Amino acid sequence: MIQNETEYQFRVQNLNARYASTIDNDHLEDWPDYFTEDCLYRITTKEDFDEGLSLGIIYATTKNMLIDRVTSLRDANIYEAQNYRHILSIPIILSYKSSILKVETNFLVIRTMHDSDSIIFAAGRYLDQIIDVDSDLYFLERTVVTDSRRFDTLLAIPL
């Protein structure tokens, strides 16, 4: 059991690192591939989360909605060049049952605008449900809970 948990922690850590690298190095087209077809991806605030409010600042109930988000960012939306750098904690495996892991990981996202300083854009935690499919891990659910309710200028790139 303990060995199993350690192994999963290592694999989830690897998943998180690759996920962050995909976003931080602007390979957004690969970002939806971390999710299952009928995933739930949601960015919410700690305040809303604690109150049980369901709004997502970004809210996707299918992988296709994530694909649309990337298409829109690439082709439709106007925002200044910027990049994120995710700093992640070691994941905490909360539970493991029927190939589904419940995991919590802290994040810090530093945003650098093309012409400006690096600032802490968001801090919070990921609350994940991760499924093990033929030894590959995918997000069934990723709830991004930001500690602050305030977002500077806009949130274009996903967290």
Next chain:
Amino acid sequence: MQVVRQTLNDTSVKWPSDSLTSIPYDLFTSKAQYELEKEAIYKGRAWHYLCLDVEISNPGDYVVSHIGEVSIIVVRNKQKIINAMVNRCVHRGAMLCQKRSGSTHKFACVYHAWSYDLEGNLTNVAFSKGVKGQGGMPDDFNKEDHPLRRIKITKFCGLIFGSFDEAVPDIETYLGPDVSAKVKRVLNREVKVIGRNTQVLPNNWKIYMENVKDSYHASILHLFFTTFRLNRLTQSGGIIVDESGGNHVSFSKLDKDLSNKEYEADDVRSANNKVKLADPNLLEGIDEFDDGITLQILTIFPGFVLQQVRNSLAVRQVLPKGTDQSDLVWTYIGFKDDDEEMDARRLRQANLVGPAGYISMEDGVVGGFVQRAIKGVTEDFSIVKMGGEQANSMESRVTESPVRGFWKKYRMLTENFNL
């Protein structure tokens, strides 16, 4: 006080003429103008949105909101009457409520334990008689003479507004009949909050208000619908600007006269190019108000927005945070009687709006483009002539009429401000 105000007025921005079509850029950068606005607008004859009635449903429930930069407590008392007062202890000025919302039976200052009832009356002064006959407040100090500074309150369609000016007209007179009707159109029954967040805008509050009143930019700056070919249908609609100029509605509806055949023909023509939504469920919507209107943006002077984008409903509160920053406070709503399907629909469509909104994220950035470009500018003006020189209602949405209306109301309050 008189002297200070006089000084402010002398350095506030000078308009080049009586026209509403040339807006001096230093209105968005001048500190003196900002100070004038605090008095003439935020303490002046205007209604300021505070919160939703439903956010303080029970006796003792309170919300901390703002009028301009001033922190305001809005509370429902034991008799279920709503009161609002400045969130500041009369003793030495400490903030009474630090939490954004909560429920209480009194407000007690942590500094020296002066406390107040839910009407804002000072009810207790710690050690007011001193200790062992020593110290204490003077005999002529009457608690009754020192309530919290109270704010005039009104409620309209579940929205609570406040004003420092007792002489502000009643809310429906303030809005005018046409704008009132469009508020009632959306807020026709009890709402529920589905989420909240704040977008920190890198620009003066008035730049955002100009933006939200400007229907001219909508299909030019926001390319989401165009890119996914979602607004190719001819849309009818209109612009309403109230008599005062300060309040407006922009609305559009799908033209029901166009037959399905024409839609399909159009679809075929454009089927081979560009992008499509992989999950069109995002926009699956219903005509919930039974009038075909798919978009209605409504503003109330100075800083309130009521938004219906398809089935995504929200109220936005625009708060000044200095000359070059403002907070856009989003409260996303649905109705108490929404079923599960409607809940899901509103959550999906909320992707359109907010800090990450497909058709609103650009509004966060474009105000910053203006603010950065007008830095240090004192000699130039913007050109607000699209659709004429008046601030009137019209059918065409290719107009800046509501922007002119904003300035009409703004000038009325700031230039007639009696010193």
